[in-house]
Amino acid sequence: MLLLISVLHFSYSAATSKKLTIDFALFHQKMAGKYGDTRTELSQQWERMLLGLTDLDDLEKLRRVNQFFQNNVRFKSDQALWGVSDYWATPLETLGKGFGDCEDYAIAKYISLRFAGIDDTKLRLIYVRARMGGPHSSVFEPHMVLGYYADPMAEPLILDNLVNTVALASERTDLSPVFSFNSEGLWAGHLSANQAASSPTARLSRWRDVLERMQQDGIGF
Amino acid sequence: MSLIKQLWVVIAVVLVLAFVSSFSISSYSARNYFSEQLNIKNIDNANMLALSISQLEKDPTLIELLVAAQFDTGHYQKIALILANGDTFLVKEYEAVVADSVPDWFSTLVPLNVLPGVAQIQDGWQQFGTLYVESHSRFAQQALWQSTSQMFFWFAVVALFSGAIGSLILKVITRPLDDVVAQAEAIGGRRFITSQEPRTLEFGRVVRAMNLLSLRVRNMLETENKRLDEMRIKFQLDELTGLNNRTTFMAALDAALASDDKTEPHMICMLRVFDLRVINQKLGHKATDKLLCDVATLLQQQGKRFEAQVGSVTLARINSSDFAILLTQADDIKEIHNSIQQSLLQLQQAHAAKVNIYFPLAATVFLSSEAKPDILIRLDNVLANAELTEEAGIELAYVPEQGQMFRSAAEWREALSTAINNNHITLKQYPVCYFDGTLFHSEAMVRVSLAGEQRSAGCFIAWARRLGLLPQLDVAVIRQALTILQGSETLILAVNMTIDTIKDHAIKNTILKLLQTQPELGKRLSLEFNEQAVIAEIEAFRDFVRVAKGLGIILGVQAAGNQFAQLKDIQELGLDYLKVDASLIRQLYTSPQDAKDFIGGFCGLGHSLGLTMIAEGVVDGYDISLLQQVGLDAITGPAVRAG
Known part of the structure; x- marks a missing residue:
């Protein structure tokens, strides 16, 4: 009996995968299945772009990834796109639809940069308060951007779907973090990413839910 | 290992497997559930705290207070805040030892691997640090331990309960098996019994097959018995009266004379229907035949009456007008003679109106040591005298000269009881051999010390029977036989028992107890009963055999053959051997053709039941090869002693 219990003990898997992997074949296949063959063209472009990043420095990676999504995804609210007030889309959904809102951009860019080899500790998805319509506007909206920290103490570079360029945080006076x-x-420790996210309770978290869904598209942590 | 044990092991193994697997799975999922819940709590609390701190001015005191407030009011093992530059800003850790009942081995065996919740704290755009939150897992471990022990308890209860029910069901299912095995063993022990078919399909089939076998044996036996009996009637019996014919009677007389015990007293009565020719003329053929049959019936009644008092009774019509009665182990000639005479007088008076009938009656006692012609001449002389007087039955008894040891019944009783109680008994052994000379068993003949001398059965058996002391004598003999067996490794000893012994419940139980105490010796003890007695008390015999067989006692019937057809369902008894009556064996030489057919058939019948067939009373001058030829297996008698 003791033997059986200890067998049921799951082995410790070193699931602290620093490098993110993408099964592009599966990704394209899913794309074709869900959004039609024509959309695979975009996913293949994405693949080519990502594979082209290998030897570049971090700043160039940021620029290219930012540019790719700024060019290929257009803004549309969750309500208009998905019919719900808030929906976190996976990169597949974002690229498939060709539309997305702020967190969809941020997530897609985050995944792309992680794939390009940028460490998780350097990246943050940041909730910000955005002032809309110029420096003197009093209209604020909740917004999300992706921040890049070259080192822990550095001032972050901000990737924001509202502007096409990657800018230092201090230049973005319209945003307050x-x-x-x-x-x-x-997913450190004994539970693999898959197991942690598969638990229905864990998926109550939007963040973990979207991470889980993208694993089904071939994105592995 | 027995089938039932094996099935029980299967049940136990299945139960243990079910128990272990369900218990392990439950514990495992409980552990996972606890771990996951704690992990989520960690993540949520870390994020909440990080969110609060992110909004604050980064005043160290304020942050410390916030963390401390969270830590002190919540249930945490550890909260740590690591600054972005890698410095530790704050670590709060629960240090008190939590008293709980979780054994260490359990914590080691089923650890809760709960990940700390990790959350980032912002200071404006800058990273401030990373917050690590670990909830206290002891209470979870405690809960896990409790639920696991409870689970263990209930699973164990259910498993034990199922085990009990399983065993019970097993018992019900296999109950018919015991009966099946019992029947199979019975058939293996030559007891061809039938039993009720159990409902279980497979058992039913087996029992049906065994029943069929038993039934076939019974049918075969019935057919064969019928055939043999017809054959026997034809060559042994007088056609008109159904009594034995002359040859049979002479063979019986020869057999009595061939007895090992030369002191045995026997008795013959001979009566004549006087002037049968005249009667025949007067009454006519038919009425005369009727008269002869009446005489036969009368003799049969008398025979029945004395059967219990003597060794055996043989009634015969030895020629057209003469009848004879042979009583073995009988010495009370006066009583028997009187009784017959009285009944003859009645018959005579019943016919007095039509015709005068006289029944001259002669009787004599003789010993086994005497010669047949002497006895017959003596009897003829007496009968001739009786005829001359033309009176209805004149008592003419001849009592051989033999010193009577005791004068009265009381004295006899006293002497016999003393001898039995003081164990003044010895057994003389006579061999029963196969044809190649090897010993089948030794037959024990009882000698009782009376009046200072060893006396053979002939001296006292009639008195012992008359006084009802035979059962006690039998017990003493068995006791003696067991003592003899104890002194030998291989000897098989046969003891002759009277049927009265097993009719008496107290005596029977004494004997069975005696045999139970020495089960090993019992397997070398052979008990044999007289065929005539067995037929008369078949139920008592059947009961005894059933128990005795269970003890491994060897069982046989002696003086067998003359009434064998009346032994109903002998195939169910599981006997071991039959000793064919000496008078039948004798007839192999006096009327060889008929006897050969009959004994051959009888041996075939016995062999088909697995019985050993033994010829009794084999005397010098017999052609031993003839005995072997007709199918007998072993022989006993004076000729064997000599060899």
Whole structure:
């Protein structure tokens, strides 16, 4: 009996995958299945873009990834696109639809940069308060951007769907940061990413839910 | 290992497997559930705290207070805040030892692997640090331990309960098996019994097959018995009266004379229907035949009456007008003679109106040591005298000269009881051999020390029977036989028993207890009963055999053959051997053709039941090869002693 219990003990898997992997074949196949063959062209472009990043420095990676999504995805609210007030889309959905809102951009860019080899500790998805319509406007909206920290103490570079260029945080006077997060700590330890996210309770978290869904598209942590 | 044990092991193994697997799975999923819940709590609390701190001015005191407030009011093992530059800003850790009942081995065996919740704290655009939150897992471990032990308890209860029910069901299912095995063993022990078919399909089939076998044996036996009996009637019996014919009677007389015990007293009565020719003329053929049959019936009644008092009774019509009665182991000639005479007088008076009938009656006692012609001449002389007087039955008894040891019944009783109680008994062994000379068993003949001398059965058996002391004598003999067996490794000893012994419940139980105490010796003890007695008390015999067989006692019937057809369902008894009556064996030489057919058939019948067939009373001058030829297996008698 003791033997059986110890067999049921799951082995410790070193699931702290620093490098993110993407099964492009599966990704394209899913794309074709869900959004039609024509959309695979975009996913293949994405693949080519990502594979082309290998030897570049971090700043260039940021620029190219940012540019790719700024060029290929157009803004549309979740309500208009998905019929719900808030929906976090996976990169597949974002690329498939060709539309997305702020967090969809941020997520897609985050995944792309992680794939390009940028460490999780350098990236943050940041909730910000965005002033809309110029420096003197009093219209604020909740917004999300992706921040890049060259080192822990550095001022971040901000990738924002509202502007096409990658800019230093200090240049973005229209944004004020509220809270940031990444996927650190989510799948360290004995539970693999798959198991942690597969639990229905864990999926109550939007963040973990979207991470789980993208694993089904071939994106592995 | 027995089938039932094996099935029980299967049940136990299945139960243990079910128990272990369900218990393990439950514990495992419980552990996972606890781990996951704690992990989620960690993540949520870390994020909440990080969110609060992110909004604050980064005043160290304030942050410390916030963390401390969270830590102190919540249930945490550890909260740590690591600054972005890698410095530790704050670590709060629960240090008190939590008293709980979780054994260490359990914590080691089923650890809760709960990941800390990790959350980032912002200071404006800058990273401030990373927050690590670990909830206290002891309470979870405690809950896990409790639920696991409870689960273990209930699973164990259910498993034990199922085990009990399983065993019970097993018992019900296999109950018919015991009966099947019992029947199979019975058939293996030559007891061809039938039993009720159990409902279980497979058992039913087996029992049906065994029943069929038993039935076939019974049918075969019935057919064969019928055929043999017809054959026997034809060559042994007088056609008109159904009594034995002359040859049979002479063979019986020869057999009595061939007895090992030369002191045995026997008795013959001979009566004549006087002037049968005249009667025949007067009454006519038919009425005369009727008269002869009446005489036969009368003799049969008398025979029945004395059967219990003597060794055996043989009634015969030895020629057209003469009848004879042979009583073995009988010495009370006066009583028997009187009784017959009285009944003859009645018959005579019943016919007095039509015709005068006289029944001259002669009787004599003789010993086994005497010669047949002497006895017959003596009897003829007496009968001739009786005829001359033309009176109805004149008592003419001849009592051989033999010193009577005791004068009265009381004295006899006293002497016999003393001898039995003081164990003044010895057994003389006579061999029963196969044809190649090897010993089948030794037959024990009882000698009782009376009046200072060893006396053979002939001296006292009639008195012992008359006084009802035979059962006690039998017990003493068995006791003696067991003592003899104890002194030998291989000896098989046969003891002759009277049927009265097993009719008496107290005596029977004494004997069975005696045999039970020495089960090993019992397997070398052979008990044999007289065929005539067995037929008369078949139920008592059947009961005894059933128990005795269970003890491994060897069982046989002696003086067998003359009434064998009346032994109903002998195939169910599981006997071991038959000793064919000496008078039948004798007839192999006096009327060889008929006897050969009959004994051959009888041996075939016995062999088909697995019985050993033994010829009794084999005397010098017999052609031993003839005995072998007709199918007998072993022989006993004076000729064997000599060899």
